[in-house]
Every structure is written in structure tokens, then in C-alpha cells.
Amino acid sequence: MLVLMVTARAKIRLFVEQPLGQGQGIALSQPQAHYLANVMRQREGAEIALFNSRDGEWLARLTELGRRAGQAQCLAQTAPQRLPPDLWLLFAPIKKARTDFIVEKATELGVARILPVQTEFTNSERIRLDRLQAHAIEAAEQCGGTYVPPVEPLAPLAKRLADWPVGRALIWADEALAQDARPADLPPAPAAILIGPEGGFSPAERARLAAFPMIYPIALGPRVLRADTAAVAALTLWQSAKGDWQ
Numbered sequence: 001m002l003v004l005m006v007t008a009r010a011k012i013r014l015f016v017e018q019p020l021g022q023g024q025g026i027a028l029s030q031p032q033a034h035y036l037a038n039v040m041r042q043r044e045g046a047e048i049a050l051f052n053s054r055d056g057e058w059l060a061r062l063t064e065l066g067r068r069a070g071q072a073q074c075l076a077q078t079a080p081q082r083l084p085p086d087l088w089l090l091f092a093p094i095k096k097a098r099t100d101f102i103v104e105k106a107t108e109l110g111v112a113r114i115l116p117v118q119t120e121f122t123n124s125e126r127i128r129l130d131r132l133q134a135h136a137i138e139a140a141e142q143c144g145g146t147y148v149p150p151v152e153p154l155a156p157l158a159k160r161l162a163d164w165p166v167g168r169a170l171i172w173a174d175e176a177l178a179q180d181a182r183p184a185d186l187p188p189a190p191a192a193i194l195i196g197p198e199g200g201f202s203p204a205e206r207a208r209l210a211a212f213p214m215i216y217p218i219a220l221g222p223r224v225l226r227a228d229t230a231a232v233a234a235l236t237l238w239q240s241a242k243g244d245w246q
């Protein structure tokens with residue numbers, strides 16, 4: 001496989017579903033064509049970067065571009081495929097903008113899956129899955145990643161725990177431990193981080209989590225954090241200790 005050595009990567013990056021390879025033609029969607037032609041003012045012959053979560057990043061040339069459709073051709077690979085650590089994020093959805101923030105930052109920080117969970121005190125009873133997945137794609141395009149974590153449908157916390165895979169640690173960011181500024185030792189991958197709702201977990205949920213065989217309760221410092229802040233803090237701690245930041 002030809003790997004192109006460049007001093008500067010293409011500034012425009014797009015996620016596509018199709019396979020990428022030398023000489024491969026790629027059909028661009030209507031939103032992508034509109035973005036390239038009308039927002040970024042690109043024309044036929046311009047070069048962009050494409051990735052699909054499987055084949056790394058590829059430099060591609062626009063061979064056709066209109067307002068409603070476009071075509072690109074792969075020239076050479078500019079970055080190998082890089083998968084994040086086998087880390088999941090479970091969180092209870094909160095207000096729309098802050099839920100968007102959690103998905104964006106989880107993608108940037110590096111997770112393999114994003115799993116919204118319904119708890120007794122969850123503020124939102126529904127999510128726009130397509131909207132959240134679009135935010136994950138946009139975050140990956142902006143941060144230079146080659147992987148977009150899938151965002152799973154909202155499911156009750158009890159169901160997630162009942163279906164929990166053997167051998168995967170569940171790191172519980174327990175707000176009740178806020179006075180302990182020293183987080184416990186973190187388990188390596190495969191692992192998952194659980195962030196609760198703004199109102200915390202109910203007594204019944206806390207009891208179930210405490211008895212869960214794969215649970216690892218941790219503190220996130222001496223202050224009680226907002227749910228979106230807690231997600232970023234916990235992901236940062238794990239990535240710096242057990243992830244691909246080392």
C-alpha cells in the first residue's frame with residue numbers, strides 16, 4: 001500500500017462509510033457536497049482527507065462536485081488506522097447541549113463505544129440518536145482521529161448491568177466519594193466508565209452498583225462535578241493512566 005508522506009495534512013476531513021483504497025472512487029452525500037461547495041468553497045480538483053473507522057486516513061481529490069452530489073478519488077493513505085483503547089462510556093443524558101458536549105469530548109478523548117443509560121433520576125427520557133452520532137462524526141473529523149465511536153440507543157441501566165460482558169471492569173464515578181481527592185487504582189482495558197445523572201443515583205441503584213462484581217468506585221476530587229465535567233475528568237484520568245496517552 002502506498003503511504004503518502006506529506007508535511008501538512010488536508011485541512012478538510014470527512015467521514016465516509018465506503019471502503020477506502022488506492023484509486024477507490026467515493027460518492028459524497030448531499031450534505032457533504034453542500035458543505036464542500038457552499039461552505040468551504042471547494043471546487044473540482046481540490047484535495048480533502050477521508051476516513052471510515054477501518055482503513056485509516058486517505059488523501060482524495062474531488063473529481064465531481066455539485067450542490068447535491070459529488071465524487072472523490074483516493075490518492076494515497078496519509079495516516080494508518082488507529083483504534084482507541086477498549087474503553088466504553090456510560091452516561092445518563094442531561095440537557096441537550098451538555099449531552100452533545102459529552103459525546104463530542106468522549107470522541108476526542110478516545111472511547112470505543114458510547115452508551116447512554118436511563119436511570120431513576122435521568123433528566124431526559126429520550127435522545128436523538130442520529131444527532132448524537134452526527135456530533136461524534138464531526139468531533140472525529142475535527143480532532144484528526146480515524147475512528148468514530150458508535151453511539152448506542154438509550155437503555156435502562158439495569159439492562160446494561162444485566163447484559164454486562166464478563167471481564168470488563170466498570171469504573172463508577174461515585175459522587176459520594178467526593179471528599180477523597182485520590183482516585184483508586186484504575187483497571188486496564190477492557191473497561192467502561194459510568195457517569196450518573198445530575199441528581200445522582202437512587203439508593204436502590206447505588207446498592208446494585210456496590211454489589212456489582214466488576215465495579216470499581218472512584219473519586220474525582222474533593223468537589224462534586226457536573227455530569228459533563230465528570231465525564232471529561234474520568235476519561236482523562238483513565239487515558240493518562242491506562243490508555244493510549246502514555
